[in-house]
Amino acid sequence: MKPFGYVRAGTPVEAVEAWAAHPDAHYLGGGTNLVDLMKLGVETPGTLIDVSRLPLDTVADTPGGGLTVGAAVRNSDLAAHRAVRDRYPALSQALLAGASGQLRNIATTGGNLLQRTRCPYFQDTDKPCNKRRPGSGCPARDGVHRDLAVLGHSEHCVATHPSDMAVALTALDATVVLLGPDGERTVPAADFHRLPGERPQQDTVLRPGELITAVELPPPAGMSAYRKARDRASYAFALVSVAAVLDVRGGRVRAAALAFGGVAHRPWRARAAEEVLRGAPATRDSFERAAAAELDLARPLRDNSFKVPMARRLAVSMLTGLAQPAPTRRGQGGRR
Ligand SMILES: Cc1cc2nc3c(=O)[nH]c(=O)nc-3n(C[C@H](O)[C@H](O)[C@H](O)COP(=O)(O)OP(=O)(O)OC[C@H]3O[C@@H](n4cnc5c(N)ncnc54)[C@H](O)[C@@H]3O)c2cc1C
Numbered sequence: 001m002k003p004f005g006y007v008r009a010g011t012p013v014e015a016v017e018a019w020a021a022h023p024d025a026h027y028l029g030g031g032t033n034l035v036d037l038m039k040l041g042v043e044t045p046g047t048l049i050d051v052s053r054l055p056l057d058t059v060a061d062t063p064g065g066g067l068t069v070g071a072a073v074r075n076s077d078l079a080a081h082r083a084v085r086d087r088y089p090a091l092s093q094a095l096l097a098g099a100s101g102q103l104r105n106i107a108t109t110g111g112n113l114l115q116r117t118r119c120p121y122f123q124d125t126d127k128p129c130n131k132r133r134p135g136s137g138c139p140a141r142d143g144v145h146r147d148l149a150v151l152g153h154s155e156h157c158v159a160t161h162p163s164d165m166a167v168a169l170t171a172l173d174a175t176v177v178l179l180g181p182d183g184e185r186t187v188p189a190a191d192f193h194r195l196p197g198e199r200p201q202q203d204t205v206l207r208p209g210e211l212i213t214a215v216e217l218p219p220p221a222g223m224s225a226y227r228k229a230r231d232r233a234s235y236a237f238a239l240v241s242v243a244a245v246l247d248v249r250g251g252r253v254r255a256a257a258l259a260f261g262g263v264a265h266r267p268w269r270a271r272a273a274e275e276v277l278r279g280a281p282a283t284r285d286s287f288e289r290a291a292a293a294e295l296d297l298a299r300p301l302r303d304n305s306f307k308v309p310m311a312r313r314l315a316v317s318m319l320t321g322l323a324q325p326a327p328t329r330r331g332q333g334g335r336r
């Protein structure tokens with residue numbers, strides 16, 4: 001591993017100032033992704049600015065009925081938080097579907113959002129990869145791509161974003177709070193990650209030196225849930241996952257939000273499906289039409305077309321479950 005310096009920041013402002021003094025630095029959360037990539041030679045920061053012990057480790061109610069989650073809150077703590085389990089079950093379920101207990105005990109909210117793709121070529125410095133070395137090519141497009149994107153990919157990159165938590169945050173209309181050399185700004189979670197286009201090396205809209213300080217959740221817009229299809233029952237990334245929020249009144253869909261994971265370079269907010277759902281009868285037929293409207297946009301690669309029917313079935317089954325009257329449903333709380 002390349003030698004690197006280490007700085008521990010005491011406040012968010014100190015962290016950003018430390019970055020200004022070391023522009024080749026990376027922020028360090030739990031290190032569960034960054035340190036692995038440093039060992040592989042994929043990431044080579046000159047300095048690590050440790051932000052894992054910043055005073056950003058609380059989950060608190062906001063005056064408007066939402067929740068604010070500090071960037072240093074550990075994944076286990078967030079998943080177990082009473083308000084998250086009761087009001088945002090999709091978020092708790094997504095966190096618990098990711099990694100392992102040991103990893104979740106260390107991984108942070110900020111680091112989880114910024115974990116990098118698990119595309120095998122990205123992790124292998126002997127191979128070309130446009131994301132790791134822009135302009136070198138994308139061997140995954142004609143190579144090993146069973147786990148990779150079916151939506152929104154480009155000729156330059158077909159990678160998928162790996163975070164389960166980010167998919168739930170996208171469906172829950174969360175906002176990411178950033179502090180950078182030019183001050184504070186917020187970005188909707190749905191716009192935080194990018195599609196690859198011609199610049200796959202850039203995963204997000206984060207500007208140089210920006211630190212994630214918090215994630216803010218608006219009041220729950222309906223019942224919510226998260227489900228993940230994967231090769232093993234635990235310790236595996238999503239082949240396809242779905243986060244859904246549904247508010248049904250008088251048998252009709254009043255509000256719906258849907259996001260897919262494991263299918264694109266970013267959590268895929270299913271706007272076409274939501275358009276079909278809004279005001280429609282809360283029936284299996286509507287859910288089928290909604291899923292089809294979104295997945296018509298899919299452009300599978302040679303070996304991953306199975307993801308399209310998998311995403312459709314998962315979405316329909318989840319929406320059907322969420323539309324059931326409350327007593328028959330378990331673990332899908334939220335506003336009713
Ligand atoms: C074996 C294994 C299985 C896994 N399975 C899953 C899975 O199924 N689902 C899933 O979602 N994840 C999975 N993960 C990934 C895991 O969730 C991430 O490694 C973890 O969430 C990253 O958080 P961290 O705090 O350790 O981030 P770090 O590794 O510390 O950092 C990750 C990135 O975020 C940046 N960063 C960290 N904090 C901040 C901040 N506050 N502001 C700005 N930048 C910041 C770092 O510079 C780095 O680029 C798995 C990991 C492993 C090792």
Ligand code: SF4
Pocket residue numbers: 117119120121122128129130131132137138139140141148156157158159200
């Ligand atoms: S899919 Fe993206 S990450 Fe994977 S090899 Fe191609 S450019 Fe690299």
